[in-house]
Amino acid sequence: MKNILNLDPKVIENARSCAARIAESIQTFIDMHTTVSIERTVLRLLGADGVNDVDIPIPNIVVDIIKDGGGLTRGAAYWIGNAMIQTGLSCQEILEKIAADELDITKLSMASTEKVQEKILPLAVEALEKIRNETSKREQYLATIGEGRQPYLYVIIATGNIYEDVIQAQAAARQGADIIAVIRTTAQSLLDYVPYGPTTEGFGGTYATQENFRIMRKALDEAGEEVRRYIRLCNYSSGLCMPEIAAMGAQERLDVMLNDALYGILFRDINMKRTLVDQFFSRLIIGYSGIIFNSGEDNYLTTADAYEEAHTVLASQFINEQFAVRANIKEEQMGLGHAFEMDPDIENGFLYELAQALMTREIFPKAPLKYMPPTKFMTGNIFKGHIQDALFNLISVWSGQSLQLLGMLTEAIHTPHLQDRMLSIENAKYIFNNARDIGEEIEYKRGGIIQTRAQFVLEKANNLLHEIEREGLFSTIEKGKFGGVKRLRDGGKGLDGVFIKDENYFNPFIDLMLGGVK
DSSP: OOOTTTOOOHHHHHHHHHHHHHHHHHHHHHOOOOOOHHHHHHHHHTOOOOBBTTTBBBBHHHHHHHOOOOOOOOHHHHHHHHHHHHHHOOOOHHHHHHHTTTOGGSOOOOOOOHHHHHHHHHHHHHHHHHHHHHHHHHHHHHHHHOOOOEEEEEEEOOSSSSSHHHHHHHHHHHOOEEEEEEOBTGGGOOOSSEEEEOOOOOSSSSOOOHHHHHHHHHHHHHHHHTTTTTOOEEEOEEEEEEEEHHHHHHTTOOOOOOOOOHHHHHHHOOOHHHHHHHHHHHHHHHHHHHHHEEOOOHHHHHHHOOTHHHHHHHHHHHHHHHHHTTTTTOGGGGEOOEEEEOOTTSSSHHHHEEEEEHHHHHTTTSOOOOOOOOOTTTOOOHHHHHHHHHHHHHHHHHHOOSEEEEOTTTTSSSSSOOOHHHHHHHHHHHHHHHHHHHHHOOOOOTTTTTHHHHHHHHHHHHHHHHHHHHHOOOHHHHHHTTOOOOOTTTTTTGGGEEEEEEEEEHHHHHHHHHTTTO
């Protein structure tokens, strides 16, 4: 996009460089630590799955044994590789014996790190090859049946029952949806384990499990082949099992995953150290798998004023971008989030919303931006709500957004019915078609409301980033600079699952994914 807003490129570069230094300072902390969820993810990538006779997930059983034996600082991969050397058993046989309480791998003789690495590396390479095969299937579908035109029509499914979800998802695909997001059951982000198998009893959404991912992926492939358009699947890689769910998503060919460096800290009170360490490994997996991540800046505007705090959204986008860069994620996979959430009673509010959307697109030109609909000021008046959604859709096509989470006219009343979703899709398709090239036809008044607003937000975001750099990200979060939510660095959930790596720590997937193994 051209410099239509007359933004100062030096200010943009200054903000981006500052965000990079913030991310680098946190990366030093990240590189020193691992977590129970990262080690469970390593096991899942190596093939660990299933539950024992009392439904405890095998990855949790193994990691808890290693942790209780004082060995987690060396990494789960070391102990599995060492057990293979000492027992002559396969990885799967070892996992089964551990689950049956027939083997304590921390009490075996210990081989050198070099020998363990040599034993485990082929398994890691094989695991990544399976992920690449799924990525190839996506690419094959895109090359043969194609996909919808951006902005992608992105809708949510949230019945709680995976089999009901399938019916609604396939109906939405037939109505024109390009992305199906299966909302996760309430509070799953606070579970420090991943449920197993298909589920039918979620509340406010459906449990994120590997089997549920597999069921929905199959259903959307069937629907995509029917409508001759690849349908993308979205779920949540966040919470206490952030990297585990990223791995499951990669294995089952999810296309989009909600994954934010700060969201779990601010809105789920998950410890900031745990979240920041976990987000790096989860993003390595996402980047390697060709998945688009969605960050959660839109959530700030549900707790803070969208007009007054717009600069915090942009500052967080810069930070999320730089964390993604460190995880080897391409810009084309960075679905940075923002939202149409200003008070509809603000005079010229549409112009301010347009300025924010145009600014975001101009600063992040290749990113598949995730644009979120009005929710905070939806009142239950379905007629006004439908108009609010129409203005949101107009700004989206005007400013060249990428992933358009469609608003529902019954927002704030109930979980959307099939007909509500159909009306939302019709609304968006009508506006996208009738205003397709409006962004190419408009010129902006120099020094006018739109340019002035965008320049002001950029300058204020740049100032905030420099303040964060001076104070440190941990201190900034403690002071409530994002979304008006304060969190303590040693508070929240999951801190007891964070460990300092020892000098012999071994995780084969980090180097393999950063190196882009072929």
